[in-house]
Amino acid sequence: QTIYLKDYTPFGYQVDSVHLTFRLSAKSTRVLSRIQFTPLPDAADKRFFLHGEQLQLITAKIDGQSVSPQVTLQGLTCDTPDTAFIWESEVEIDPQGNTALEGLYMSNGMYCTQCEAEGFRKITYYPDRPDVMSTFTVRIEGDEKVLLSNGNPTGSGDGWAEWHDPWPKPAYLFALVAGDLINHPDRFTTASGRDVELNIWVRPGDEGKCAFGMEALKKSMSWDEDVYGLEYDLDIFNIVAVDDFNMGAMENKGLNVFNSSCVLASPETSTDANFERIEAIIAHEYFHNWTGNRITCRDWFQLCLKEGLTVFRDSQFTSDMRSASVKRISDVIDLRGRQFAEDNGPLAHQVRPESFQEINNFYTATIYEKGAEVIGMLKRLVGDDSYAKAAKLYFERHDGQACTIEDWLQVFEDTTGRDLSQFKLWYSQAGTPRVKVTDAYADGTYTLTLEQSTPATPGQPDKDPRVIPVAVGLLGQNGDEVQATQVLELTQAKQSFTFDGLSAKPIASILRQFSAPVILQRDTSNSERAFLLAHDSDPFNRWEAGNALAKDSRIAMVLEGVAPDADYLDALTKLVRDDSLDPAFRALVLSPPSQSDLAQTLYERGHTPDPQAIYDAAETFTQTLAEALTDSLPRLYADTTVQGPYSPDATSTGKRDLNARILSLLTRLDGGDQAARQYGAADNMTLQNAALACLLKADKGEQQSQAFFDQWQGDRLVMDKWFGLQVACAAPDKAASLAEALTRHPLFDMKNPNRFRAVMGALAMNQAGFHYAGGAGYQLLADNLIALDALNPQTTARMCSVFQTWKRYDQPRQDLIRSQLDRIAATKNLSRDTNEMVTRILNG
Numbered sequence: 001q002t003i004y005l006k007d008y009t010p011f012g013y014q015v016d017s018v019h020l021t022f023r024l025s026a027k028s029t030r031v032l033s034r035i036q037f038t039p040l041p042d043a044a045d046k047r048f049f050l051h052g053e054q055l056q057l058i059t060a061k062i063d064g065q066s067v068s069p070q071v072t073l074q075g076l077t078c079d080t081p082d083t084a085f086i087w088e089s090e091v092e093i094d095p096q097g098n099t100a101l102e103g104l105y106m107s108n109g110m111y112c113t114q115c116e117a118e119g120f121r122k123i124t125y126y127p128d129r130p131d132v133m134s135t136f137t138v139r140i141e142g143d144e145k146v147l148l149s150n151g152n153p154t155g156s157g158d159g160w161a162e163w164h165d166p167w168p169k170p171a172y173l174f175a176l177v178a179g180d181l182i183n184h185p186d187r188f189t190t191a192s193g194r195d196v197e198l199n200i201w202v203r204p205g206d207e208g209k210c211a212f213g214m215e216a217l218k219k220s221m222s223w224d225e226d227v228y229g230l231e232y233d234l235d236i237f238n239i240v241a242v243d244d245f246n247m248g249a250m251e252n253k254g255l256n257v258f259n260s261s262c263v264l265a266s267p268e269t270s271t272d273a274n275f276e277r278i279e280a281i282i283a284h285e286y287f288h289n290w291t292g293n294r295i296t297c298r299d300w301f302q303l304c305l306k307e308g309l310t311v312f313r314d315s316q317f318t319s320d321m322r323s324a325s326v327k328r329i330s331d332v333i334d335l336r337g338r339q340f341a342e343d344n345g346p347l348a349h350q351v352r353p354e355s356f357q358e359i360n361n362f363y364t365a366t367i368y369e370k371g372a373e374v375i376g377m378l379k380r381l382v383g384d385d386s387y388a389k390a391a392k393l394y395f396e397r398h399d400g401q402a403c404t405i406e407d408w409l410q411v412f413e414d415t416t417g418r419d420l421s422q423f424k425l426w427y428s429q430a431g432t433p434r435v436k437v438t439d440a441y442a443d444g445t446y447t448l449t450l451e452q453s454t455p456a457t458p459g460q461p462d463k464d465p466r467v468i469p470v471a472v473g474l475l476g477q478n479g480d481e482v483q484a485t486q487v488l489e490l491t492q493a494k495q496s497f498t499f500d501g502l503s504a505k506p507i508a509s510i511l512r513q514f515s516a517p518v519i520l521q522r523d524t525s526n527s528e529r530a531f532l533l534a535h536d537s538d539p540f541n542r543w544e545a546g547n548a549l550a551k552d553s554r555i556a557m558v559l560e561g562v563a564p565d566a567d568y569l570d571a572l573t574k575l576v577r578d579d580s581l582d583p584a585f586r587a588l589v590l591s592p593p594s595q596s597d598l599a600q601t602l603y604e605r606g607h608t609p610d611p612q613a614i615y616d617a618a619e620t621f622t623q624t625l626a627e628a629l630t631d632s633l634p635r636l637y638a639d640t641t642v643q644g645p646y647s648p649d650a651t652s653t654g655k656r657d658l659n660a661r662i663l664s665l666l667t668r669l670d671g672g673d674q675a676a677r678q679y680g681a682a683d684n685m686t687l688q689n690a691a692l693a694c695l696l697k698a699d700k701g702e703q704q705s706q707a708f709f710d711q712w713q714g715d716r717l718v719m720d721k722w723f724g725l726q727v728a729c730a731a732p733d734k735a736a737s738l739a740e741a742l743t744r745h746p747l748f749d750m751k752n753p754n755r756f757r758a759v760m761g762a763l764a765m766n767q768a769g770f771h772y773a774g775g776a777g778y779q780l781l782a783d784n785l786i787a788l789d790a791l792n793p794q795t796t797a798r799m800c801s802v803f804q805t806w807k808r809y810d811q812p813r814q815d816l817i818r819s820q821l822d823r824i825a826a827t828k829n830l831s832r833d834t835n836e837m838v839t840r841i842l843n844g
């Protein structure tokens with residue numbers, strides 16, 4: 001069944017207040033609700049329909065009188081009075097049996113909830129839609145030491161606790177946690193003087209892994225006050241770490257629930273990348289308190305209203321806390337790897353979709369990351385001051401409301417007087433625009449001609465020209481900037497822009513800071529790229545020039561069997577040895593274009609990518625680079641070794657990143673001696689993990705892998721690394737059989753999404769291994785997806801997206817993948833989630 005944006009109708013009743021009582025019991029929890037409804041006289045739809053799934057209805061009453069509603073698998077309907085009334089129900093649910101991890105479930109002996117998007121209907125009968133907002137009072141009865149819900153605590157005693165959330169909210173922001181947890185406490189005083197109690201709640205044993213998350217939370221709270229003028233609004237803010245969780249984390253009002261991998265951190269168990277991600281996710285969930293909670297979404301088609309904006313805000317935060325250019329480059333690598341793949345394949349969809357079957361399938365890179373890009377473009381078009389004014393108006397005008405993209409764009413139109421109707425196409429047109437660039441120079445005038453087009457996407461054959469902000473700067477032949485960055489507004493299919501008063505033809509640096517999520521098509525020479533790599537004042541485009549060189553060199557190796565491009569190698573070796581450059585930047589320039597990015601680029605240029613050939617080219621390139629740097633590697637390794645106690649700050653992280661790249665080159669020459677020494681001496685996970693990766697890649701890590709297992713088998717999060725790293729580092733011909741063996745390991749647990757993803761996700765990411773001729777990787781993944789679907793549809797459906805690139809490949813591989821997709825589709829009782837994904841991938 002498909003749901004359409006155009007069918008939106010408001011609920012015919014106002015919910016005045018919600019009282020819930022939970023009598024916790026692992027297999028038979030009772031949920032009692034007492035809800036006041038007021039019929040809305042002007043409602044178009046007067047049906048009293050309450051969502052409810054997998055609930056056992058014990059009693060239902062209206063104004064104290066028993067009623068007998070009509071109950072279906074989706075919910076219930078009931079005759080109701082014409083004036084305000086009290087609805088009461090009692091239902092029984094089975095948290096222990098809930099392996100879907102949606103609604104109320106158990107993880108490691110603790111109760112927890114995940115309600116976004118539509119999980120509240122598995123807890124009690126309710127109008128489970130984001131535009132229905134109400135205050136909640138919750139009473140929890142249970143033997144657990146800690147009983148938590150949203151809002152402020154209002155009372156507790158032996159075996160019970162009560163909470164009241166004064167801020168009206170949709171049901172998807174409801175949360176309950178109960179368990180024998182311990183807290184890492186702290187406090188924060190808001191700008192206006194509210195004293196807030198902060199806690200991170202964890203299972204005993206994890207209390208030493210909370211300090212970093214707590215600091216990140218306090219930084220986020222200050223940052224939102226400083227930059228957006230937004231303060232926290234309750235007396236308490238709780239974060240809980242949960243081991244079994246489908247996604248990263250959830251912004252429930254006053255009670256954020258986190259996948260433990262996204263909050264728990266210690267130097268011994270977490271890598272630099274983990275620390276960085278944790279800081280960003282804590283910020284993301286905290287920022288949702290305003291962009292998502294105080295102002296929420298009218299319906300799920302508006303998901304990007306909160307997600308795009310909140311990702312944009314967390315990226316601003318990370319840029320301020322760390323290095324803005326490193327953040328931008330990493331975001332673009334991620335965008336191209338995940339969002340461009342989505343936008344250019346069968347799963348392409350609009351930033352604001354107009355239909356869906358299962359909303360959980362739309363928590364995608366397009367909604368999140370492209371949604372954030374759209375906001376970045378808007379900010380660039382109107383300028384920073386206007387952006388700040390418009391955002392302020394948004395929070396004033398819409399506080400307490402459930403809003404749409406139209407509401408968001410309206411505050412920009414009202415504050416700037418700009419007509420955003422063409423800009424809005426970014427929300428309604430799927431697909432990645434191509435921007436073709438040509439240039440000319442005559443008599444002191446430089447002309448740039450930009451031409452845009454967007455390929456067809458499923459259901460959208462024709463596209464209109466959009467507003468594309470193209471940030472451009474011009475460099476003179478000596479490398480000086482002759483024209484500072486200027487934003488060209490491309491609004492037509494083809495448009496020319498001129499720059500006067502130049503004494504010679506300049507070199508253009510186009511799409512600085514990656515000012516729009518487009519694919520630039522431009523015939524440039526390698527020497528021009530090398531020039532930009534050496535001189536561009538825009539760090540993003542400097543990196544981009546090197547990245548383009550790297551890609552072209554690899555592609556020539558793959559297609560023509562040539563050796564690595566000598567000029568590029570030369571530029572690279574100079575750059576790596578240039579100590580005046582930021583180590584983080586050098587690490588990024590050294591990081592090879594991903595094999596999946598190369599496959600996509602080859603495909604776009606009309607070739608059929610051969611994953612094995614791409615892998616071989618990568619091996620050859622790295623070997624050649626290592627040999628070219630032979631004399632420098634020991635010095636570089638020593639110079640980039642961070643001294644002193646571990647700290648996850650940006651400077652140390654950048655240095656360790658570069659150090660890890662150097663180590664992997666060194667391993668090619670010394671057979672792993674240095675990596676083995678580093679492994680033996682490592683006193684933090686970043687160094688331990690990097691050394692083990694190098695050794696495994698060199699097929700030399702057996703002893704260290706066993707040592708790693710012995711040391712960390714009691715730590716679930718570190719064991720995820722152990723599972724994942726082996727598959728990620730496996731040679732193409734061994735990846736699938738190794739992954740298969742690991743699924744039979746006693747510590748493999750399909751019910752734990754982190755563990756499942758550690759093995760299956762790593763297999764899918766290992767391009768040459770996953771696509772290894774014969775299709776063993778496809779078959780193994782399909783076997784596991786079919787088995788998991790019966791337990792956890794959400795995680796299964798998400799993982800299906802790794803098949804989205806299948807049309808890139810040769811006929812034998814396409815046939816193999818198709819037969820696996822068909823096999824999944826034919827599974828009896830396949831979930832709606834997985835069915836929708838497989839169908840779209842097959843037919844898109």
Ligand code: ARG
Pocket residue numbers: 114116117246247249250251284285307360363794
């Ligand atoms: N709102 C959460 C976040 O981005 C994501 C939760 C989505 N969960 C889901 N099951 N769809 O922070």
Ligand code: ZN
Pocket residue numbers: 284288306307310
């Ligand atoms: Zn979010």
